[in-house]
Amino acid sequence: MITPVLLCGGSGTRLWPLSRKSYPKQFTNLIGNETLFQAAARRVAAPGFAAPVVVTGPDFRFIVTEQLQAVGIDPGTILIEPSARNTAPAILAAALHVAASDPGALLLVLPSDQVVPDAAAFRAAVAAGEDAARAGAIVTFGIAPTRPETGYGWMEVPPDTVEGQGAPVDLLRFVEKPDADRAAEMLATGRFLWNAGIFLASVATMVAAFEAHAPDLLAPVREAVAGARADLGFLRLAEAPWGACPEISIDFAVMEHATNRKAVPFAAGWSDLGDWASVHRESRPDAAGVVTHGPVTAIGCRDSLLRSESEGLELVGIGLSGVLAVAMPDAVLVADAARAQEVKEAVAALKRKGARQAETLPRDFRPWGWFETLVQGERFQVKRIVVHPGHALSLQSHVHRAEHWIVVSGTARVTVDGAERLVSENQSVYIPLGARHRMENPGKVDMVLIEVQTGSYLGEDDIIRYEDRYARGQGAKG
Secondary structure, X not given: OEEEEEEOOOOOHHHOOOOEOOEOHHHOOOOOOOOHHHHHHHHOOOOOEOXXXXXXXXXXXXXXXXXHHHOOOOOOEEEEOOOOOOHXXXXXXXXXXXXXXXXXXXXXXXXXXXXXXXXXXXHHHHHHHHHHHHOOOEEEEEEOOOOOOOOOOEEEOOOOOXXXXXXXXXXXXXXXXXXXXXXXXHHHHOOEEEEEEEEEEEHHHHXXXXXXXXXXXXXXXXXXXXXXXXXXXXXXXXXXXXXXXXXXXXXXXXXXXXXXXXXXEEOXXXXXXXOHHHHHHHOOOOOOOOEEEOOEEEEOOEOOEEXXXXXXXXXXXXXXXXXXXEEOOOOEEEEEHHHHHHHHHHHHHHXXXXXXXXXXXXXXXXXXXXXXXXXXXXXXXXXXXXXXXXXXXXXXXXXXXXXXXXXXXXXXXXXXXXXXXXXXXXXXXXXXXXXXXXXXXXXOOOEEEEEEEEEOOOOXXXXXXXXXXXXXXXXXXX
16 A cells, blocks of 8 residues: 655745635635545555645645545545644655654655646556566656756656656656756756656655765754644644754655666656646637636737636736736736746745735635635724534634624524524624623535634734634634
């Protein structure tokens, strides 16, 4: 059996404003009817694969379980990173965790934010690398390049092997993201593959590679795994030793130094959806090269992506050529398609000026559902709150605000200072400042209510939790 390790802690800033730190691209429906994370999990939900080990951050733990349940997949373990430390510590933690119960296991490490249209071909490529991995190699999967891409790392293999999909070949060296001229040169030689960041190795081989090439990671990661504690259905790595880990990628920590490395060429289609230009390419443009999504009207446009992520926001493009336009309720991106990689720089500029749009979506996802702010002014805020069936908010109080709740769909079970009542559609309830309160959804459909907050401070961190079925602490999300 092969144990998949799904890495889903990235922020995907080049796909801003849809992908943000609060809800990154792997959890969004960028292409098709399922998220990139769901597609990755389904890709390895097949005979010969064990239940996946998922490595993610604390804010995404409930999103992971909800999205896996939606596609009928039960995870093996969900490891919670107390903080993002890049791929090397995450992979080592997964290897040590699996080694404790199955020291002979093979690990397949894969990012959860990539597009691989042919899942069967991908599994065949994994099978082609299995013998080499069992023999002690670290097998990576290189994508046969189709253009002089500057947004990917490349790797060199022997001549006449790039098109020979199936058999592992020697991996000669890695090349960091090149400039356009260097990328064109590498493409022309036929000796280079794109680095997909996917690895197959036994747990013993992977741990030995860290011992040889990144020994400074071993002690803190081992301590973090040994000190991990169960948290509902998750395994939370110990915070103090994890924070002592260097922040480094598996490529820099191990793969650039290893001598037991192999590559399986893969030419059946792949994209990391690293920017909006790649989304445009993978979205099947029409005859004019135009891709539209959502409420969009395109008139006389060519080679452009027009995308509206809000039902109430109509995006209209007239005579555009080579333009990326993505509209969200709180932010709009308009860019030259040739400069898609620079979106990351725009996010950094927004962070420097303190714009909340840099990292936070207007819709805030919680383990019980989600909420979004509809309007906000001085001393008041109006939200839409959606609570999934059988879920409940924490028992809480606020120091600075009172709340009015109006149920618009479903039924809420509301507790205010110990008094419980059912509030049905078109009914309302008032929550005085300082009152201990909770709302639950006892029904079988989503419960939707409008919340009107009034007070001197309306921040999400004005929450004192007394009971919480999701074992969160204090603060905005706990």
